[in-house]
Amino acid sequence: MTKFVVTPASRAQREAWTGGAIPDVERVRPGLWSIPVPIPVNPLRYVLVYALELPDGVAIVDAGWDTDEAYEALCAGLGVAGYAITDVKGVLVTHIHPDHYGLAGRVREASGAWIALHPADAGLLRERYDDEAIDGLVRRERALLERCGVPAATLDELAGASMMIRHMVTMARPDRLVEDGDDLGLPGWDLRAIWTPGHSPGHLCFVSPERRVLFSGDHVLAKITPMVAVHPQSPPNPLADYLDSLAAVGGLEVDEVLPAHEYRFLELAGRVDSVLAHHEERLAEIERVVAGHDGVTCWDTATRLTWSRPWETIPPFMRRSANNETLAHLVWLEAKGRVRRTPGEPDLWHP
């Protein structure tokens, strides 16, 4: 099967991405700017923050990671567009991951902007970023990994694997909760929220039918597919949610997709189809592993799949993600009656 390749909307931005650089601040179209904000120690390198011009300032879609470098890049990028950080009136956060939500609190402190988030993600904040609640989250992650058959020797390491990034997120409460279909009410913008759970339970995309653009966050990206995983804070079948959410945006009539990573691109429908095809292939591969190894654990299934590099060279944090993504696919197959599980310690999977 030939893979569908999207057309970049900005060649310069695509070249910066493939060349390992940080792209320039770009005017996407009148009144709309793309501002790359660097992410520390992450292969994604930057998050694309979008600034939407308003009569009296700007609203931004996502904020970046909470580091001084990121904050300075955001301030400098707004400067290129002719604005100061104090001109920010609102921060529309696509989801609570630290590369999107991390800086929101600091932007509000500097400017008095409101922060908007979907209630499903707002509800996860306390447990995720509160020092007193975090122990409970790590315990539940450990129990989940145990049921997946993660070897006892690596359980603790994997269960606590994402704790080191927590200090990069300011614990900010949203001022506005945005639901599916809500009009954001930004003067001069017909911006509507689309709830797209999957990558995160409260992930939001924003569409402007008039300007024919979709702010897609991490939901639809040009080349990579976002992580969709079972974890203690996920709904029971996040992959089902994600695939439904792809359908929710696939038919939108837009000319350009403005994602949070890589580069902006054309051909939303084609990209949505290719992401759907990717998951179908993955589901079929996992089904084959279970068929060939009756009674396999989730962890052992994950080790038998093809990843972007050999399993032995994947670091612990990414192994946990790989395991939890595999579980999301197994749960989806189970719901469709394509695999069966014997619950236990660990759960065993059958064709």
Ligand SMILES: [Zn+2]
């Ligand atoms: Zn994300």
Ligand SMILES: [Zn+2]
């Ligand atoms: Zn992201």
